Amino acid sequence: MKRFFLAITCSLCFGVVAQKVRVGASYTYLYAGQWDKAIQTYNFSRPFLTKPQPLLIHSAGVSGTYFFGDDNEKMLKHGIRLSYNYARSTAENTNFTNILQLHLLTPGYVMHWKIGEKALYAEASVSVLTSGLFRQVNSEPVSDDDTPVRAFGIGGLIEAEFGYRKLFPAKNSIDPFVSVGYAPYLFSRNSEAVLNQTSGLTGRNWTGLLQLKVGVQFTFGVL
């Protein structure tokens, strides 16, 4: 966990000193069918918990992108990006507060196009999506024999992003954007153990992960 934040902080600091670096913050709407099923099964099976566990839907994230080359006239640029997203689901019941935490770390490769002479741009990216899923009950990480119960996953994310560049001040820009991404995503058998304390009850251990993102980025240097 500390390493995640270190990586993010490094990329942010890097942005401040380097040219053609972009940092951003975003809100992501997540949809992973198998996880929904696992949490829905958890809720259905526990009538003794009055408040249902919310699905893992809303996540907040930060990202840092570095673009290669200095030629501002080029319509197509390449870069690398590291994003981090965090989603949380909390259900507070009497004596029993259950928290699910999802961390997503996504290193990837980005292609950036200027759209005509307008301040619009489009981006396509392919990334590796890695995740860690954790559970806490009453503020304590759920563990077995002192080993935390957690699950990991990996997938390939393809994303398309559309944004608008607003110069701020002349040599930098603020870019509001929307993006849509899809990742066929393989998660460890333990995922259901975290989500509903079984394995294989809701079926296969892969899911399609859909991400709809809105956010804003700050670009140091004109792309």
Add this chain to the structure above:
Amino acid sequence: MNRRLFLKNTTLVSIGGLLLPSILTTNCRKEQLLEDVDYDGKVIIIGAGVAGLYAAYLLKSKGVDVLVLEASGSHGGRMGKIPGFADFPIDSGAQWLHGRNNILGDLIQQTNTTVTLDDSDLFYWFNNQLVTSLPQDTAIFEGEDLPDISFKDYAIQKGLGAEYQYIVENLAGDQGASAATLSVYWNNKEEENWVSGDDDFKFKETFFDFIDTQIASKVTDIIQYNTPVTAINYAQDTILVSDLNGGTHQADKVIITVPITQLKANKIQFSPALPAEKTDAFSKIGMGAGMKVFLKFSTKFYDENIIGGSVCAAYADESVGKTGNDNILLAFIMGVQAENLTALGSDSAITTALLQELDAMYSGQATANFIASQVENWTTKPYIEGAYGYSTVGMGDVRKTAASQVDNKLFFAGEAMNVNGHHQTVHGAVETGYREVINLLKTVQK
């Protein structure tokens, strides 16, 4: 709003509607599966063990008309309580919660139930001596590339000599089996799915009390006791369930939770007959003999756990995790050892055999300090007739077939029908209870 503005707005809304996937609309992402259960059919559950009780609790809480038919005069099945034998409460059947990362772990937390970790010390009866460790590693029954042969044969293959016979018998006994019948391969393969944790917990009261208070008490009004089901006719839309008392009950769906021994022995006649692959699957799931004998002594001369006896491969100090002064030693006897003791024919003969073994281990102190015994033989209990389901040699991946529904009318739950490695346990039985309620309700979802 003028017409142009109206058209512009509605166009935007419809484009938005097209672009936004349906998943964004909250309706499609319900937090609860089958959120609006609206089933007016009748469900009969056969068996008031923990699987049946949980299924009944869930269906009742969803407003479904449900009746539980139980063969015996009480609920709980392989869970029960022995009153008065000791100055602390004792479970006659299941007593340890195996891991807390499961639905019962959540219920324990939510209800503030006191459980304690049982990490009591192990002693081995090895080469006629009590020792704290064994010369050879016996953790050979898990890992990669294991063969589909018995624990007994594999132990020999791996060089564990005759002196390890009852150590291995204890490992198989843990799985409710004899070393000669438990498959190394299938046992390991099924155990790989185990996710509930490796710690064992004991209840301050009893496991039975916990299930009784938290689950059974919510459904006792819909249990019909002393009603052994003998036949199920599911040829028509309405299912006819006949019992030994001559009663017939009508239902639209039936959940069968009886122990696998009862299904293997065709104690319930199905008409039409169940598919052959299903009955074949039943026959491949093992369920061996099992008993618990509680021995009361005037002093505590014994160790917390004694593994490897030839009469009983696992003794455990029953007072661990309990508050009381009585000295109770549990003899946990499974598989071939339970068969041998059952063959002795009486509780007193069983007690004598155990005391003789303990005398050998503790220089005659068992007989000298003996006060009383209580034998709970699950092998001879009607409608149970064994301990719990185990993985036999050559079993194959049959549990899914055994547990599959028939004609959208018959649903199979119970410990042995757990397909995710939690068979043999109370929480595993509960999981099958709610799994089958979900499967049942999915068949009637509007």
